[in-house]
Amino acid sequence: MSIIEIKNLTKIYDGSGFEVKAVNGINLSFEKGEFAAIVGPSGSGKTTLLNMLGGLDHPTSGEVIVDGQNIWKLKSRKLTDFRLYNIGFVFQAYNLIPVLTAKENVEFIMHLQGRSKKERDSRTRELMQAVGLEERMNSRPSKLSGGQQQRVAVARALASKPKFILADEPTANLDSKSTETLLDIMEHLNKEEDITFIFSTHDARVVKKARRVITIEDGKVKSDEVR
Amino acid sequence: MIFSISWRNIWRNKVRSLVIITAVALGICAGVFSTAFMKGMMDQRIRQAISTEISHIQIHRQGYRQESSLQLYMNESPAVVEQIKKINHVKGASQRIIIQSMVSSAETSSGVKIAGIYPENEQNVTNLSTKIVEGKYFEGVPRNPVVIGKKLAEKLNVKLHSKIVITLQDMDKNITAGAFRIAGLFETPNSTYDKMSVFVRYNDLSRLLNLPEGASHEIAILVDDNEMVSSVQDEVKALVADYEVLNWKEISPEMGYITEVMDMYMYIFIIIILLALLFGIINTMLMVILERVKEIGMLLAVGMNKLRVFTMIVVETVQLSLVGGVAGMVVGSLISKYFETHAINLSRWAKGYSQLGYDTMVYCNLESEMIINITILVILTGIIAAIYPAYKALKYDPAEALRME
Structure with missing residues (x-):
């Protein structure tokens, strides 16, 4: 059964005197536990599609249905809560809160969800262990390498126990070794916790690991390959 | 956690924060001292008028x-x-x-x-x-x-x-x-x-x-x-x-008004100082917001609602103002306390002062009520100063903010 269904999704940006169709009538669906990569050249519409999927960028038309609910029908506040409880985000530039330690960054989302300290502590420890950074729990992001920061970001994305994780070019700023480690961790979490991962990427190493590869060009799905 | 993040955010750019904290501290210190000085001078005038000229109560036909x-x-x-x-x-x-x-x-x-x-x-x-x-x-x-x-x-x-x-x-x-x-x-x-x-x-x-x-x-x-x-x-x-029995405020209403009028002047003076500081704080917080657009975008994206983002910015601004305010109040109070027992000699201007009935040796009078009111005013300044920067921050769309470099 699909957990995400995208129906005729379109995003048009208004330029001065012209229109840009970043996403042009895309139809897709994702099953629970998928490890999917959305690939395509720069400007093909990957990030826009991911943003609309994550409730960040309002589509011009079309629907994003998660568990039977069109998320773009939700009011702004409900949509924010929807993101908090259902979606984990991993960004290209890590985007950790610089004044918080790795542990606090992971805890932060659970704090927003109003979870108890005991629950926060145990989940944070478990996730930091899963991403192999138990020893660096009390380090601030500035004291961590790019790869380590992205692993913390993955732990943070998982902390809220989301239905799926959206990762926008998560390896773009990482070296080969860090990329390899991060992908192994995400693959492991995908299998162990049955979490759905959807990446936007043009990194061949990510594409290689993905079990489904959706290619986008000029805002349209060019191919959709399940391995 | 919001309090903790806000507090740590203040110290992300120490120099910038210290500049505005120092400005607030100097303003409040000057305000506290001037208020204590004026209050001391007025109280002395009233005490002197009561003990030398009019007494507490007078009876007349x-x-x-x-x-x-x-x-x-x-x-x-x-x-x-x-x-x-x-x-x-x-x-x-x-x-x-x-x-x-x-x-x-x-x-x-x-x-x-x-x-x-x-x-x-x-x-x-x-x-x-x-x-x-x-x-x-x-x-x-x-x-x-x-x-x-x-x-x-x-x-x-x-x-x-x-x-x-x-x-x-x-x-x-x-x-x-x-x-x-x-x-x-x-x-x-x-x-x-x-x-x-x-x-x-x-x-x-x-x-x-x-x-x-x-x-x-x-x-x-x-x-x-x-x-x-x-x-x-x-x-x-x-x-x-x-007979007509009147107290000192009824006999000499201007004496009674001195305290009220001076209190009002002092608050106007403090409010003017805080107004000047308000714009400094707004400027600092606008810079802060501009620097953290991407971070704010991330917070909104991961599910921090706008009210929480707003609160975080307000708390940070109030904390920033309060650090300066408290420092200013401590220093201002210490100076005023010292001059409660050591008179400030105004004999250089004695002629003018004594013609108005004021003593040329002034002892400050610092009142705890004044400190409480100044603290409230500093907190209010922080809240007011936060509104525009926070409003700017909330105007960002998360996707757009995340794209900004």
Whole structure:
């Protein structure tokens, strides 16, 4: 059964005197536990599609249905809560809160969800262990390498126990070794916790690991390959 | 966690935060000190006016204060004074004969207010006896002693033990005069009062005026506790129902207004300081928001709602303002506390100050109520300063903010 269904999704940006169709009538669906990569050249519409999927960028038309609910029908506040409880985000530039330690960054989302300290502590420890950074729990992001920061970001994305994780070019700023480690961790979490991962990427190493590869060009799905 | 993030955010750019914290601290320090200084000066003026000039409560016959007529005297005032002295919290009571008259020396003359007093009673009501700078308080002159202000002596060009003549109209409306010899010269911080006030013995003046025995125009009462003035006034009113019984604020309304007006001025002064600082804080917070657009985008994206983002910015701004505010208040309070016991010498401007009745040695007076109110104002400033930057932050769309470099 699909957990995400995208129906005729379109995003048009208004330029001065012209229109840009970043996403042009895309139809897709994702099953629970998928490890999917959305690939395509720069400007093909990957990030826009991911943003609309994550409730960040309002589509011009079309629907994003998660568990039977069109998320773009939700009011702004409900949509924010929807993101908090259902979606984990991993960004290209890590985007950790610089004044918080790795542990606090992971805890932060659970704090927003109003979870108890005991629950926060145990989940944070478990996730930091899963991403192999138990020893660096009390380090601030500035004291961590790019790869380590992205692993913390993955732990943070998982902390809220989301239905799926959206990762926008998560390896773009990482070296080969860090990329390899991060992908192994995400693959492991995908299998162990049955979490759905959807990446936007043009990194061949990510594409290689993905079990489904959706290619986008000029805002349209060019191919959709399940391995 | 929001408090913790906000607090740590302040120290992300230490130099920038310290610049605005220092500005707030200096402003509040100046505000606290100026307020304590002005409050001290006003309190001294009021204390001085009460202890030297007007006392806490005065009793007159109805209409006397409007007409100042010699005929409007009160009868049997010694008995009234004795009864008043028995009231709880009354420190002293003294009856006075008050007339407006002319005092002359060999060289010149001057219009003055003459008070006929019982020196021993007056000592319990006013501090005139402690203000004697030359001679003695009604001593050293066997007949018709007079105590005048040093400033008046200079004006009349007379010295201690010189003779002066008081010319007045008696009860029968005859012009009469009496020669008095200066027993003492007094000096108060109020030079106008010193030039206008002359004190003689009750009996000497009463004889000159042909007043009936026991008659007086004024009974002045000093209370041992400022808070008890009103209750003592009520008891006195019950005792002398036919007379006008007024407290110091009613006798000299401008004195009563001084505190209120000064408090208002001080708050206006502090608000002006805070207004100036407000724009500095807004500027700093706008820079902060501009620097953290991407971070704000991330917070909104992961599910931090706008109210929480708003609260985080407000808390950070209030904390930033409070750090400076508290530092300013501590330093300002310490300075003010030091000058509560060490007078600030304003003698360079003494002439102007003493003509207005102010002491040239000012002791600060720092009130805890003032500190509480300034703290509230600083918090309010922080909240107001946060509104526009927070509003700017909330205008960002998460996707758009995340794209910004």
